[in-house]
Amino acid sequence: xxxxxxxxxxxxxxxxxxxxxxxxxxxxxxxxxxxxxxxxxxxxxxxxxxxxxxxxxxxxxxxxxxxxxxxxxxxxxxxxxxxxxxxxxxxxxxxxxxxxxxxxxxxxxxxxxxxxxxxxxxxxxxxxxxxxxxxxxxxxxxxxxxxxxxxxxxxxxxxxxxxxxxxxxxxxxxxxxxxxxxxxxxxxxxxxxxxxxxxxxxxxxxxxxxxxxxxxxxxxxxxxxxxxxxxxxxxxxxxxxxxxxxxxxxxxxxxxxxxxxxxxxxxxxxxxxxxxxxxxxxxxxxxxxxxxxxxxxxxxxxxxxxxxxxxxxxxxxxxxxxxxxxxxxxxxxxxxxxxxxxxxxxxxxxxxxxxxxxxxxxxxxxxxxxxxxxxxxxxxxxxxxxxxxxxxxxxxxxxxxxxxxxxxxxxxxxxxxxxxxxxxxxxxxxxxxxxxxxxxxxxxxxxxxxxxxxxxxxxxxxxxxxx
Numbered sequence: 001x002x003x004x005x006x007x008x009x010x011x012x013x014x015x016x017x018x019x020x021x022x023x024x025x026x027x028x029x030x031x032x033x034x035x036x037x038x039x040x041x042x043x044x045x046x047x048x049x050x051x052x053x054x055x056x057x058x059x060x061x062x063x064x065x066x067x068x069x070x071x072x073x074x075x076x077x078x079x080x081x082x083x084x085x086x087x088x089x090x091x092x093x094x095x096x097x098x099x100x101x102x103x104x105x106x107x108x109x110x111x112x113x114x115x116x117x118x119x120x121x122x123x124x125x126x127x128x129x130x131x132x133x134x135x136x137x138x139x140x141x142x143x144x145x146x147x148x149x150x151x152x153x154x155x156x157x158x159x160x161x162x163x164x165x166x167x168x169x170x171x172x173x174x175x176x177x178x179x180x181x182x183x184x185x186x187x188x189x190x191x192x193x194x195x196x197x198x199x200x201x202x203x204x205x206x207x208x209x210x211x212x213x214x215x216x217x218x219x220x221x222x223x224x225x226x227x228x229x230x231x232x233x234x235x236x237x238x239x240x241x242x243x244x245x246x247x248x249x250x251x252x253x254x255x256x257x258x259x260x261x262x263x264x265x266x267x268x269x270x271x272x273x274x275x276x277x278x279x280x281x282x283x284x285x286x287x288x289x290x291x292x293x294x295x296x297x298x299x300x301x302x303x304x305x306x307x308x309x310x311x312x313x314x315x316x317x318x319x320x321x322x323x324x325x326x327x328x329x330x331x332x333x334x335x336x337x338x339x340x341x342x343x344x345x346x347x348x349x350x351x352x353x354x355x356x357x358x359x360x361x362x363x364x365x366x367x368x369x370x371x372x373x374x375x376x377x378x379x380x381x382x383x384x385x386x387x388x389x390x391x392x393x394x395x396x397x398x399x400x401x402x403x404x405x406x407x408x409x410x411x412x413x414x415x416x417x418x419x420x421x422x423x424x425x426x427x428x429x430x431x432x433x434x435x436x437x438x439x440x441x442x443x444x445x446x447x448x449x450x451x452x453x454x455x456x457x458x459x460x461x462x463x464x465x466x467x
Contacts, residue, residue, distance in 0.1 A: 064119050064136055068104045069177050071095045073274065073346060074451065076145040076168045077161070083107070085120030090146045091179065094168065096276030096344050101125045106179075108144055115140050117181070125342060126339035139183040147179035147192075155292075163420055170346065170384055171196035172449045173419075198251070198274070198346075217259040217267055217464055218311025218330045221318055223304045229318040230307040231393060236368060237261055238310050238463040240330035241281035249273045254350065263356030267464050275345030275452075277338045281331035284310060286373045288457045291394075291437040293332075295325045295371070306394070308439075325354065329466035333372035335459040336452060343454045350447045354464065364467035366441040368392055369450060371423065372439075372459035375404060380424045380453045381438070381460065387445035389421045392465070394436040406437055441465055 072093040083089040084423035087107030094103050103122040108115055117137035120130040149164055151157045151173050163169050179192040217237035220229040229235065239259050249255035261267060273279060284293025284307070295305045295318075305318035311330030318326050336343040354362040370392075371381055383389055404423040423438045442448065452458035 009048045019089075028182040048264055061280050064134075065179065065192045066194040067104075068119075070197045072104075072171050072196050073195070073198050074168045075149070075164060075174065075177070075346075077149075077164045078167050081167055082126045083120075084122035084127060085118070085133055086128070087118060087120070090117075090144060091177075092168070094344075095343045096274070101276055101342060101344055103127075103153060105130075108140065108142075111138075114138070115142050115144070117144070129230070137181060137183065139185045140185055140401070141182045144182065145180060147175045147177050150176040150178060151193060159418055159420075163418075167422065167424075168382075168452050169420065170382055170449055171198050172346075172348065172384060186246040197226050211267065213260040214243045215257055215259045216311065216330065217261045218328070218332065219262065219314070220305075221308045221309045221312050221314045221315075221316040221326075223315055225306075227318055229305045229309070232465060233307065236307075236463055236465045236466075238307070238330075238461050239267070239330035240311060240332060241334055242331045244271075244279075244334070246273070246278060251346075251348065254348070261464065261466075265466070266355050267353075268355075269349045269352040272348045272350070273334075273345065274348075274397050275336075275343060277336055277341055277343035277344055277345065279334050279336055279347075280461065282330040282333040282335040283331050283374075284308070284333055284372065284461070286333050286335050286457075287327055290459075292370055292371050292461065293325060293328055295319055295323065316351055332461045332463070333459045334461075335456045336454050339454060343457065344452065345458075346449060346451045347460065348447070348449045349462065352446050352448065354444075363444070366392075366443050366465040367445050367448060367462065368441045369448065369460055369462045370439040371437045372461040373457060375423050375425065375458070376456060377425055378453075378455035380422060380451075381458060383421045383440050383448065384450075385419055385442040385445045385448040387442040388417060389440045389442050390417065391441040392441045394439065 001021040009437040021277060065091070072095050074094040076092040077090065078092070079089050081092060083088065083092050084103040084105040085107060087109040089105050089107050092103065094101065100123060103126055105120045107118050107120055109118045116135050117140045118133055119136050120133045123131040128315070149157065149160050151160055152175055156173060160169065160173055174196050177194050180189065181192065182189045217239050219237045221227070222229050222233045225234055239257070243257065249271055251272040251274040254270035256268070256270050258266060258268045284290070285292070293307055293310065295303055295308060303323070305325060308318040308328070309316045309326035310328035310332050312326065312328070316326060320326055334347060336345055344406055352367055354365050356362050369383055375381055421440050450460050452460060
């Protein structure tokens with residue numbers, strides 16, 4: 001007989017009310033933590049992506065920047081200076097190769113709400129439409145600071161940066177170009193640095209060259225001081241460049257020149273030349289419209305010879321029988337060629353020294369340079385020296401005439417009284433209205449660099465003003 005078994009109860013499956021309440025309270029906390037973690041991971045991924053992209057920009061920019069700066073001969077940080085392509089110019093670089101002039105502009109260009117750093121390349125001088133352009137940084141600050149220029153002399157560094165912000169200058173005194181870049185999307189910053197190759201000129205030690213004289217320094221004839229032929233005709237001699245040898249003078253090498261001066265003193269220097277067109281030694285006047293070596297009206301309208309017949313015997317009449325200028329008996333001008341190509345040339349005079357007849361160092365002399373042609377529309381001459389440059393008056397009534405239309409820069413805080421002077425784009429004056437030519441002098445310098453930019457042709461002369 002089976003024993004009695006009571007019926008079994010069904011299972012009480014599911015959650016109790018307390019369990020549900022606990023679950024509802026804890027689950028949002030867990031999900032919030034997971035969501036915060038995902039957001040953090042995604043944010044890190046975006047930041048890493050931006051930093052990786054910006055780091056790549058730095059590498060690309062550096063590769064272009066170093067090559068451009070090393071090639072450069074002229075440089076500017078002037079946002080309003082002539083440039084290649086559109087945008088705001090932060091850095092401009094220019095150099096010559098063969099018959100072509102290359103201009104590279106690093107410009108800040110808007111792209112929606114972002115700003116790009118664009119490298120714009122012009123193969124044939126300044127142009128609104130670049131030959132090519134490439135974006136070297138897709139993320140820069142909206143007001144990125146311009147690069148700074150460095151030199152070995154702190155005083156020169158300050159002056160050099162001031163001048164570069166006001167126009168184009170030679171890279172000869174620049175030892176380093178520093179370009180800080182900030183990329184705001186990732187707060188990533190880097191600094192580009194490069195050294196111009198042209199900033200390493202031959203030695204400027206100033207010790208005399210002992211080679212035998214290979215040229216002369218000639219005065220203008222005055223017939224014993226009785227004829228006016230330039231305000232300093234009896235004390236200013238001009239170097240004869242007839243011995244110029246383009247192969248020997250090709251930068252970075254230099255050609256030694258030792259000029260004998262009537263009376264026994266000797267001027268010596270080493271001259272290097274670089275540019276996109278050949279140069280040659282020329283007599284004066286270089287062409288009929290030039291002022292130096294010509295017979296043209298002075299500030300009072302009187303026709304007078306202006307350093308005519310340089311290097312000729314002192315008894316030589318400064319004017320011909322027809323009233324024209326007596327040509328120089330030497331070649332005192334370094335003159336450009338091939339005007340249709342827009343020539344740009346730089347002459348670097350180093351190791352400038354003057355010794356007396358006994359071989360002792362001379363004192364109280366000034367190294368002088370003058371425009372041997374004319375500075376007309378789209379032309380310029382830049383003089384730089386390791387000593388302060390001053391104006392050498394053409395005559396008591398005419399300092400330098402109408403040859404430079406940038407008189408404030410020529411005679412202002414960025415010019416006379418500093419180590420750099422620029423004569424920029426004078427008017428296309430006919431010979432009948434010319435009243436002078438720019439002439440600058442530095443007291444006992446050891447170096448002087450002269451950069452000529454022609455639209456037609458430019459030429460310069462150098463010489464020695466004796467005390």
